[in-house]
Amino acid sequence: MIEDKDIKFTPLNQFSEFELIHEWTKNFKVYHSNLLKGIGDDCAVQELSDNQVLLTSTDLLIESVHFDLSYCPPVHLGYKAAMVNFSDIVAMNALPTAITVSIACSNYHSFELVQQIYLGIQIACDELQVDLIGGDTSSTRKEMVISITVNGVREKDKIVYREGAKHSDLICVTGDLGAAYAGLLILEREKKVFIENPNIQPDLNDFDYVIERQLRPRARYDIIRFFNERCLKPTSMIDISDGLANEINHLCKASKLGAVLYQDKLFSDYQTQKVSELLNIPLTSFILYGGEDYELLFTISPQYYADISKNKDIKIVGYMTEQFVEPMLFQADETYIPLKPYGYHHFKK
Amino acid sequence: MIEDKDIKFTPLNQFSEFELIHEWTKNFKVYHSNLLKGIGDDCAVQELSDNQVLLTSTDLLIESVHFDLSYCPPVHLGYKAAMVNFSDIVAMNALPTAITVSIACSNYHSFELVQQIYLGIQIACDELQVDLIGGDTSSTRKEMVISITVNGVREKDKIVYREGAKHSDLICVTGDLGAAYAGLLILEREKKVFIENPNIQPDLNDFDYVIERQLRPRARYDIIRFFNERCLKPTSMIDISDGLANEINHLCKASKLGAVLYQDKLFSDYQTQKVSELLNIPLTSFILYGGEDYELLFTISPQYYADISKNKDIKIVGYMTEQFVEPMLFQADETYIPLKPYGYHHFKK
Numbered sequence: 001m002i003e004d005k006d007i008k009f010t011p012l013n014q015f016s017e018f019e020l021i022h023e024w025t026k027n028f029k030v031y032h033s034n035l036l037k038g039i040g041d042d043c044a045v046q047e048l049s050d051n052q053v054l055l056t057s058t059d060l061l062i063e064s065v066h067f068d069l070s071y072c073p074p075v076h077l078g079y080k081a082a083m084v085n086f087s088d089i090v091a092m093n094a095l096p097t098a099i100t101v102s103i104a105c106s107n108y109h110s111f112e113l114v115q116q117i118y119l120g121i122q123i124a125c126d127e128l129q130v131d132l133i134g135g136d137t138s139s140t141r142k143e144m145v146i147s148i149t150v151n152g153v154r155e156k157d158k159i160v161y162r163e164g165a166k167h168s169d170l171i172c173v174t175g176d177l178g179a180a181y182a183g184l185l186i187l188e189r190e191k192k193v194f195i196e197n198p199n200i201q202p203d204l205n206d207f208d209y210v211i212e213r214q215l216r217p218r219a220r221y222d223i224i225r226f227f228n229e230r231c232l233k234p235t236s237m238i239d240i241s242d243g244l245a246n247e248i249n250h251l252c253k254a255s256k257l258g259a260v261l262y263q264d265k266l267f268s269d270y271q272t273q274k275v276s277e278l279l280n281i282p283l284t285s286f287i288l289y290g291g292e293d294y295e296l297l298f299t300i301s302p303q304y305y306a307d308i309s310k311n312k313d314i315k316i317v318g319y320m321t322e323q324f325v326e327p328m329l330f331q332a333d334e335t336y337i338p339l340k341p342y343g344y345h346h347f348k349k
Numbered sequence: 350m351i352e353d354k355d356i357k358f359t360p361l362n363q364f365s366e367f368e369l370i371h372e373w374t375k376n377f378k379v380y381h382s383n384l385l386k387g388i389g390d391d392c393a394v395q396e397l398s399d400n401q402v403l404l405t406s407t408d409l410l411i412e413s414v415h416f417d418l419s420y421c422p423p424v425h426l427g428y429k430a431a432m433v434n435f436s437d438i439v440a441m442n443a444l445p446t447a448i449t450v451s452i453a454c455s456n457y458h459s460f461e462l463v464q465q466i467y468l469g470i471q472i473a474c475d476e477l478q479v480d481l482i483g484g485d486t487s488s489t490r491k492e493m494v495i496s497i498t499v500n501g502v503r504e505k506d507k508i509v510y511r512e513g514a515k516h517s518d519l520i521c522v523t524g525d526l527g528a529a530y531a532g533l534l535i536l537e538r539e540k541k542v543f544i545e546n547p548n549i550q551p552d553l554n555d556f557d558y559v560i561e562r563q564l565r566p567r568a569r570y571d572i573i574r575f576f577n578e579r580c581l582k583p584t585s586m587i588d589i590s591d592g593l594a595n596e597i598n599h600l601c602k603a604s605k606l607g608a609v610l611y612q613d614k615l616f617s618d619y620q621t622q623k624v625s626e627l628l629n630i631p632l633t634s635f636i637l638y639g640g641e642d643y644e645l646l647f648t649i650s651p652q653y654y655a656d657i658s659k660n661k662d663i664k665i666v667g668y669m670t671e672q673f674v675e676p677m678l679f680q681a682d683e684t685y686i687p688l689k690p691y692g693y694h695h696f697k698k
Contacts, residue, residue: 012463048502
């Protein structure tokens with residue numbers, strides 16, 4: 001009705017998510033000198049008085065794009081929606097304090113369904129002692145929308161960014177990798193079977209661990225507590241939401257260094273290996289490119305080797321190298337291959 | 350697929366928005382003693398060290414529910430989306446500092462359309478010197494989703510809540526009322542004409558002011574600056590997003606007092622009056638129940654009568670009464686009628 005006929009119409013799928021964010025936000029000015037980190041890390045960092053900083057992270061989840069209520073129990077959806085945001089605060093070496101939750105739903109959704117989602121959020125909040133401080137409730141035409149913003153406060157000198165890794169730092173990974181993606185593939189396979197024959201209830205017992213990793217990931221706040229207790233501070237850190245290969249590329253780029261990862265040090269669970277065999281997909285794809293594990297990838301000075309080794313849930317998987325080059329994978333056959341980033345593009349074909 | 354067959358399915362339209370929020374969030378615990386105000390005011394208030402508080406407000410906007418791109422120019426949509434959030438911070442007697450913006454769009458939306466939305470957000474941020482600190486970019490099946498979270502920091506003793514009004518306090522309103530709703534009705538009328546005959550371009554010149562009030566509302570941060578300069582502090586305050594009748598009910602409920610408003614003091618613009626005549630809708634409906642004006646409603650001690658009177662954009666429209674009763678409107682015919690709240694329910698029929 002009121003429109004400029006001369007305006008161009010460029011489809012969004014001609015851009016990557018990174019390009020879109022850059023293009024759309026590049027003209028914004030910074031007015032407050034207390035903004036230590038804006039777009040480009042796991043959280044925004046605003047300096048408060050008294051050597052404290054405020055960390056903020058936000059996520060927007062859309063039904064049928066980010067979650068599928070046909071196989072995701074709503075209580076787990078709520079738990080995961082909160083946890084993945086908590087994980088962003090954790091990835092800065094801090095703990096979340098407060099959360100806002102906005103949910104828009106339609107008459108396709110029942111009161112009880114949304115109640116279960118809030119219950120999941122509450123369970124996550126109880127686990128990390130996070131306060132629900134506000135939000136918004138609204139309606140959509142069809143698909144549900146969940147928007148969560150989390151904040152946390154920490155001493156400025158304890159914050160760990162994506163940048164800051166030093167040459168020869170140890171590269172460490174928590175937990176095991178690829179399980180969440182393995183769980184997703186199993187759930188999608190079972191959904192297909194179910195659609196073809198709704199009387200068959202899926203038997204998921206053999207894959208309980210990987211399915212739990214997909215549906216109910218846990219932010220590694222236990223690792224932050226371990227760092228605190230031992231007075232350890234990583235030099236750089238990120239949570240593994242888009243796969244190890246992507247995240248190590250982020251760290252290298254931010255720290256302007258290279259990295260070598262040893263393939264034989266990268267750890268996956270037995271069930272992930274089973275899914276790899278079952279679906280005939282190389283295990284390396286799960287480990288390097290499987291998203292949503294929400295484990296931590298961090299670098300730390302080699303002087304802390306002994307301390308780090310005491311935590312069985314932390315594996316040393318490589319080291320940072322001097323020049324800013326693509327991170328490399330040292331394979332079992334003693335050859336190196338570059339670790340290309342490969343992410344999920346919302347729009348780009 | 351994985352579901353509990355025994356779960357009840359209660360349609361959402363059996364509840365008001367307030368009931369839904371209450372039911373869904375009532376079991377959340379408060380873990381941090383620094384949470385001065387959670388759900389139930391314009392912003393959440395978290396105490397920081399050093400007598401400062403952090404204010405947070407969030408909004409979720411869905412295309413076809415909250416905005417209509419057929420008559421809302423995207424640059425205005427972005428401006429408004431930011432401004433209505435800024436208004437929540439302003440309503441606590443503070444100024445916003447930082448914003449996160451999450452946008453989900455589909456291939457129905459072009460790169461340039463979203464760019465215009467960000468431009469509108471940027472114009473609003475430039476006006477109030479707000480930093481864009483983060484966000485999320487995602488995809489939807491069809492309708493666009495915009496989620497905005499704003500924060501601001503202020504001295505604890507400067508914060509004004511919905512509660513706090515005292516018996517005999519003056520009730521004040523900024524600007525004029527009902528214009529945004531008048532603008533909406535004109536735009537919706539013109540949209541109908543346009544759908545019937547797309548060759549007719551609407552002539553909106555006679556209604557430029559009310560349309561601007563609908564499409565491009567401005568948070569009343571000028572009033573906060575006026576309070577600051579004169580060392581004035583309201584006893585209670587709220588922004589008028591859902592109509593004056595609703596907001597005065599909120600203030601009365603929060604402050605546990607009654608109120609009397611004088612009908613002849615409630616001010617509307619000439620164009621609003623013209624729309625009222627044109628569409629044969631009583632002007633009182635616009636003034637009392639027209640939403641989205643984003644003017645401020647506040648109470649202040651009568652000792653500041655002279656100071657307040659110096660600002661031509663502030664009108665004294667009534668006074669607070671002793672007992673907690675429904676607020677009353679003193680009409681031109683010298684009779685009183687109760688001011689019933691009447692809001693927009695997303696789900697309730």
